[in-house]
Amino acid sequence: MLKVALIGLGGMGRGHLACYQRLMKEGYPVKLVAVCDIDEEKFRRTDITINIDTGSKGLELGDVKLYTDYKQMIDEVELDYVDTPLPTYEHAKAAIYAMDHGLNVLCEKPMALNVEQCREMIAARDRSGKTLMIAQCLRFWPAYEQLKKCVDEKTYGEVTSAYFFRGGSTPMWSYNNWLQKKELSGGALMDQHVHDVDTINWLFGMPATVSCQAKNVLPGSGYDAVSTQYFYPDGKVVNAQDDWTINGDFGFEMIFRVNFERACLVLARDGGLTVYPVGQKGFVPDMPADDGYYREIVYYTKCLEAGVQPLACTPESCMDTIRIASAEQLSADEDSRRVDPRIL
Numbered sequence: 001m002l003k004v005a006l007i008g009l010g011g012m013g014r015g016h017l018a019c020y021q022r023l024m025k026e027g028y029p030v031k032l033v034a035v036c037d038i039d040e041e042k043f044r045r046t047d048i049t050i051n052i053d054t055g056s057k058g059l060e061l062g063d064v065k066l067y068t069d070y071k072q073m074i075d076e077v078e079l080d081y082v083d084t085p086l087p088t089y090e091h092a093k094a095a096i097y098a099m100d101h102g103l104n105v106l107c108e109k110p111m112a113l114n115v116e117q118c119r120e121m122i123a124a125r126d127r128s129g130k131t132l133m134i135a136q137c138l139r140f141w142p143a144y145e146q147l148k149k150c151v152d153e154k155t156y157g158e159v160t161s162a163y164f165f166r167g168g169s170t171p172m173w174s175y176n177n178w179l180q181k182k183e184l185s186g187g188a189l190m191d192q193h194v195h196d197v198d199t200i201n202w203l204f205g206m207p208a209t210v211s212c213q214a215k216n217v218l219p220g221s222g223y224d225a226v227s228t229q230y231f232y233p234d235g236k237v238v239n240a241q242d243d244w245t246i247n248g249d250f251g252f253e254m255i256f257r258v259n260f261e262r263a264c265l266v267l268a269r270d271g272g273l274t275v276y277p278v279g280q281k282g283f284v285p286d287m288p289a290d291d292g293y294y295r296e297i298v299y300y301t302k303c304l305e306a307g308v309q310p311l312a313c314t315p316e317s318c319m320d321t322i323r324i325a326s327a328e329q330l331s332a333d334e335d336s337r338r339v340d341p342r343i344l
């Protein structure tokens with residue numbers, strides 16, 4: 001039985017809490033034994049929701065031990081791993097502390113705010129021998145997994161073009177409003193668009209260069225509206241856009257359209273994936289019903305149980321994602337000039 005503690009019970013933390021509650025109900029060999037949040041109010045508040053359905057059904061903390069200081073929790077509670085849906089500026093600090101104190105870590109995305117922090121996390125993993133995985137949930141999301149399979153297996157030939165969009169209303173729920181502070185979150189570019197950056201990195205590898213146009217809309221929040229072109233040696237046309245200033249009734253949207261030589265895959269706003277093969281009728285492929293949050297935790301815990309590294313989502317690959325996103329920031333700062341992420 002793996003003993004886990006959650007550090008951070010905000011928007012995403014409640015989604016992870018729901019996953020652990022479900023896994024425990026299902027008799028899965030994982031037990032949530034403690035939860036830490038610096039803000040005691042979070043142990044009582046039931047009104048926190050975020051822009052995407054995380055599966056949270058409210059707070060059912062049962063007999064888990066509650067802490068406001070994760071160092072004290074790590075000292076006092078016997079644990080196998082910590083799961084850290086903390087603000088991004090805390091990811092490296094908390095993950096390194098936990099690994100240096102003998103624990104495995106499932107760290108929320110994005111890995112960290114910059115490449116230097118990612119390197120320090122990887123160094124801590126190497127010196128501790130612990131298992132670190134970054135929760136880039138789209139790598140476990142059925143529609144994105146299906147897309148990855150088609151890319152890897154060339155089911156419909158080569159990709160010729162790809163477009164990704166993610167966005168919606170401005171996040172208003174975060175602790176001390178950290179999400180709207182450029183130096184703490186990296187803005188929409190590093191917090192939300194980074195999901196699609198990771199998908200592009202996972203599907204196609206590191207681009208030769210990126211060119212990003214981005215705009216700061218909300219005072220102090222960094223780049224809130226982003227459009228990036230990713231350049232690859234084979235000339236496929238890849239673009240990803242994000243905007244978290246679409247307020248009003250729009251809600252939240254994550255979509256893609258990836259065109260291959262012999263079919264186009266489209267993820268629609270309602271979460272439905274359709275394959276449109278050339279010369280045939282479009283169809284909806286069979287896919288698992290569970291979301292990426294649940295599936296990433298199942299995958300990580302299976303890796304821990306088996307004593308193997310989580311190869312579906314390595315820290316090295318997630319560091320490359322931060323490298324690409326950082327190159328996008330640089331490009332946007334410098335009038336969309338083309339930047340090679342390898343320089344970072």
Ligand SMILES: NC(=O)c1ccc[n+]([C@@H]2O[C@H](COP(=O)([O-])OP(=O)(O)OC[C@H]3O[C@@H](n4cnc5c(N)ncnc54)[C@H](O)[C@@H]3O)[C@@H](O)[C@H]2O)c1
Binds near residue numbers: 052068070088178
């Ligand atoms: N995978 C996804 O789809 C997804 C969606 C939303 C957020 N996220 C990520 O999850 C992370 C958290 O985002 P969020 O929206 O839940 O933010 P949030 O502010 O709602 O939650 C963070 C929680 O951490 C607590 N906290 C802050 N500092 C702490 C500390 N030192 N020790 C213990 N607790 C502390 C806060 O009180 C808060 O409850 C971010 O990295 C974000 O990018 C991922």
